[in-house]
Amino acid sequence: MQDQAENxxxxxxxxxKDSILRLITVLVAVAFIFLLFLFFQLRNKKQIxxxxxxxxxxxxxxxxxxxxxxxxxxKNQSAEQNKALNIDVLANSGEKSIVGxxxxxxxxxxxxxxxxxxxxxxDFSLYRIKEKDYFIVTGAKKLDTIASAIFDNTPVxxxxxxxxxxxxxxxxxxxxxxKERTQMVxxxxxxxxxxxxxxxxxxK
Numbered sequence: 560m561q562d563q564a565e566n567x568x569x570x571x572x573x574x575x576k577d578s579i580l581r582l583i584t585v586l587v588a589v590a591f592i593f594l595l596f597l598f599f600q601l602r603n604k605k606q607i608x609x610x611x612x613x614x615x616x617x618x619x620x621x622x623x624x625x626x627x628x629x630x631x632x633x634k635n636q637s638a639e640q641n642k643a644l645n646i647d648v649l650a651n652s653g654e655k656s657i658v659g660x661x662x663x664x665x666x667x668x669x670x671x672x673x674x675x676x677x678x679x680x681x682d683f684s685l686y687r688i689k690e691k692d693y694f695i696v697t698g699a700k701k702l703d704t705i706a707s708a709i710f711d712n713t714p715v716x717x718x719x720x721x722x723x724x725x726x727x728x729x730x731x732x733x734x735x736x737x738k739e740r741t742q743m744v745x746x747x748x749x750x751x752x753x754x755x756x757x758x759x760x761x762x763k
Contacts, residue, residue, distance in 0.1 A: 580742035581653045625710070625743060625753035627662070627732055631760075632717060637761045640725050643674060646718045646758065647733075650710035655745040657708045658700040662716065663733045665693045667756075670728045674719040681710065683715070694718075694735055707746070722762040731757030 631638075632645035648662060664673075670690055676696050678685045682704040688695040696716060700708060722728055732755035734739050743751040 595608055599756055599757075621750045621752065624655065624751045625751050626651045626756075627741065628712070628756050629730060629732065629758035631758075638722055638728075638760050642721065644720050644722060644760070646720060646730060647679070647714045648716040648718070649712045650715045650743070651712050651753070652707060652708075652710040652743055652745070652751065655743070655749070657710060657750060657751075658746050660698045660715070660743040661739070661741060662696045663693055663736050663739050664696070664718065665733045665736065666729070668692050670719040670722065670724050671730065672723060674721055677717045677719070679714045679717055680708065682706065684714045685716075690737075693733065693739075695739055710743075713724050721758065725762050728760045728762055729757055730760060732757070 594744070628649040628651075630647055630649065632647045636644070638644050650657075650660070671691065673694050676685055676687050676694075678698060680698070682701055683698040684701060686697040686698075686699070696718075698715065718730075720730070733739075734741060734755055741753070741755050743753060745751060
C-alpha cells in the first residue's frame with residue numbers, strides 16, 4: 560500500500576504540471592489573438608483617417624485676377640428720380656473661362672430700388688438675393704453649354720434700378736460683405752477675386 564501511494568505522487572505532480580502548462584498556453588494564445596485584433600483595429604482606424612484627410616483636398620485655388628466695371632447701359636441717358644435706369648456690369652476674366660460668378664451690389668436703400676436683374680449671356684442662369692442695403696446676383700453657366708465663356712470687358716448683367724432721390728448717388732460692387740464675396744469661378748474650379756468698382760450717378 561505504501562508503495563502504491565508513493566507511486567501516485569509523481570502522477571499527481573505531473574498532472575498539475577500539465578494543467579499549468581495548458582493554462583499558460585491558453586493565456587498566451589488569448590493574448591496573441593487580442594494583440595492581433597488590436598493591430599487590425601488600429602490599422603483600419605488609420606486607413607479611415609487617411610481617407611477623411613484625402614476627401615478634404617484639393618482646396619480651391621484663389622487668384623486675384625480680372626475686373627468688374629459698372630456703367631450706364633445708355634451713356635447718353637440721364638438719370639431721373641423715380642424713373643428706371645439700366646446699369647450694365649462689364650467683366651474681364653483674365654483669359655479664364657468662367658462657369659459662375661457672384662456679384663454683391665451695395666447701395667443705400669433710401670436711394671435706390673432694384674427692379675430687375677437680367678443676364679446678358681444666354682448661357683447663364685441668374686439667382687437673386689435681396690438684403691437691406693445690398694443685392695446679390697449669382698450667375699451659373701448652364702450644364703448643357705459647351706462653349707467657353709472668356710470675358711473681355713464683356714457685358715454679363717443688366718441691373719434695372721429706380722433712383723429715389725436727386726443728387727449724386729453711388730452704386731458699388733463690394734469685395735466682401737457679411738461673408739458674401741464678389742467673385743468668379745473658372746472651369747478648373749479656381750476662384751477669381753476681380754478688381755471691383757463703383758459708379759457715381761447724378762440724378763436729376
